[in-house]
Amino acid sequence: MFITLFRKECVQTAKSLTYWLYVACLVLFFNSQLGNMHILTPPQEGQENYFDYGFETDITEQDIMETGAGSLVWAYYYDNYMTYPVGFAKSVSLNADEKEEIGDIICELTGLKPADLEADIAAFFETHDIQTTQYEVKLKEGLTYDRFLKYMDRVAEILGPGSGYTEENLRANVQIPVDYEGAVANYRDLTEKDGLTGGYARLFCDYMGVILGILPVFVTATRMLRDKRSRMQELIYARRAPSGTVMGSRYLALVCMHMLPAAVLSVIPTVNCIRAGIEGVNLDYLAWLKYDLGWLLPMVMAVISVGIFCTELTETALAVLVQTAWWFISLMTGGTEMYGGSYGWNLIPRHNTELNYAGFEEGIRQLAANRIFYAVLAMVLLALTILIYERKRKGHLRRSGKIFRNHKSTDQV
Amino acid sequence: MGKYLEITKVQIKYNAWQHFLISVLLLAASPLVLGISNLDAAQTAKVLETYVALVGILLFVPVFLPEQDRDLWDVVKARYTKITTVYLTRILISFLFSALLTLIFLMVMRAGNCEMESLKYYFGTMAEVIAFGGLGIFAYAVSDNLIVGYMIPLGYYVAGIGAGYKYMKKLYPFGMLADYETKYWILAAGIVLMSCGILLFRRRR
């Protein structure tokens, strides 16, 4: 029964308008972001620049300290502290005491008094281009990294969530373009450790995640509301099929149908890598599959489970609202970690480069935990949905029964 | 006149209040996620265009929802009040409510020392609200599906962020500073789509 139902659900999904809108969005988005993907070729010595080859992977503590302190001095001097709690700029106003405390911290870090700052900034930009360079400040002799972090912790505390002064953000803030040696090292990581295709599969996941974090909810909500709209609920309730089979087959069909076009698209970057014919590359032909299953699948599962759960519970479009909010927040918070490596618990992890394998390697445990968490969450929501469905089949939790209909003109949202 | 009052009353009591509430909550929650004080002109525009204008989707898309149930639709249609009048009244309610919410939000931002040209920003935001709403109403009418009604304007929103002014030209939704003329374009598009949506929905049943 399960397999037959699953097949029938797939056919139903394939006949729905929303599904084809989903596919169209996916293809359009892929085309606009990855349509003319160019596969990175090995760096040549004496190239004009190495912008395409990422950033230095081994950032020293000194780099972090100088950039971090510079950014703090800058904010203090202009009295303009920006935080990004969920991606939107939030300007934080400090009171006199807090300002004084920041001034003291700057003095501890650099030895500069508030009155000296203007001269130091001016001096720095006499020798550096103001458009392209971040302001860096000379640190006090003998300042240890631990002490520095302690001061920065205090600053982060004063400014509140989303400030640039946590260790993670301080590190992410330092992006030093590579020179030839660095470019070669980064490229070697890509071709040897990542099998070339791995890097591009990851980039694919990064982009597609942005829309797979929301689109499936539309198809799902439409499917779930269909029973009610076509007044088919009771015909199904009264049949012998167990609730787990009805909902389980539906869920599985939705997941598979959503993954299918994404999986097809994910082959394209791999084909591009093969066709690029770069010498000395240890190609990983199945990287796309690994990343589809490991990165995108848990996300799609989670989004669809939110869709079935909210819709079955309320029989409204609530799922769209909930998922849009979640997606929005995920996307905005993820915006500060675009270069990959720090995936956290974000539904939509970012790794907006085919490079930075080192960062990936560092964050893979966290990423795995993250993905497993969402897969489990999806299963829990599915179980709850089955439970709700079972209750409704026995006449509980129903809002649109005959009893209520006589009294209310409508009860939909 | 009494007729319109009655439509208004019924609409708010049975249908619209949930959407009103969600819009208010969306705006009330804004200080948690973004700053609404001491912003410069560009940041103010960003907040209005990418956040406040979302109430357009919330408030306008569900105007056909009460008639989703076919039986109910027959009843409403059989009444002597024209169904178009009912829809126009509901759209007017949504419009007034979104105008009010946006106005309040704008005033709060002004009081919070945000830099803006009030009238220009207000008109610009409302133009976007109507563009989102019109697109949603139209998508709902074409597909006869509420979910699609939400999906299409959200897609437009995402396209605006992703593609930018360069690709969307006069239909760019966030053109407050880049090109204010876009506001007249999207306002006109919104009104046209809304009208087409009503005509379509009336005919398809």
Add this chain to the structure above:
Amino acid sequence: MKTEIVIRNLSKSYGKKQALKNVDLQIGKGMFGLLGRNGAGKTTLMKVLSTLLEKDSGKIKVCGISVEHASEIRKITGYLPQEFSMYPNMKVYEAMDYLGVLSGLTKAQRKERIPMLLERVNLTENAGIKVRALSGGMKRRLGIAQAILHDPKVLIVDEPTAGLDPEERVRFRNLLSEIAEDRIVILSTHIVGDVEATCEEIAVIDQGRILFRGTVGELLSLVEGRVYRAEVSRKELDRIRSSYNVTSMITLGNNVKVRFLADTKPFSTAQHCDAGVEDAYMYLMQREGAPLCS
């Protein structure tokens, strides 16, 4: 396993409103009519029987299976709700096939039974059209076909004739009678004609209580020999209404044709006539108070 439904002391309420009060019923093979006005509790009773509502108290056994075992009950019952439809973009055959899968039928069984049932409800020619294009009567017939798809022992049909034209109604009753040859068919209605024509056994339900349970003949015997008809002026009508149980009226110009109940011939122009089910039903409905029998 005996084909029989036994209900003992069944109660069900929605919040404060008690929809069923201590209902006792025994239903055997054949057509069983459940008669009552709108809101009497018919739908509630039928939903409890088909496991779509949980009872508050009492015992129900359907063919020996207790109603708590929902999945077992669902195997042997078919249900046609009062308001239903199917996915409008599915073809008639597809919709049947989908529901057949949910009933646990194998592919071979579906291939055999669906064409047979569509034939039986006279929809063979419409198998390829979409559900949304069906007329009200066709939809009802499709409803019956889906309810007996898995060959249930019990078929529960809620207000099946509502919205059908007179001709369709007759055909529909006949269809149900055929189906009832080898199983229990429970039919609820507020239209007396429906049960009069087809049901051997009936129950009259009002405000959640069973007012009468027996055969049509037994129902008739409640008013047998006491039904009179007369043509009276409108003025006289009020007097008759205050003294007798009026079971029907037809206005003819200034006069009114009335049927009413009286123990002896009440006045000279009144004519004695044969009792109809409608007379008995109206009698039961108007005689508020204790049930006559259960």
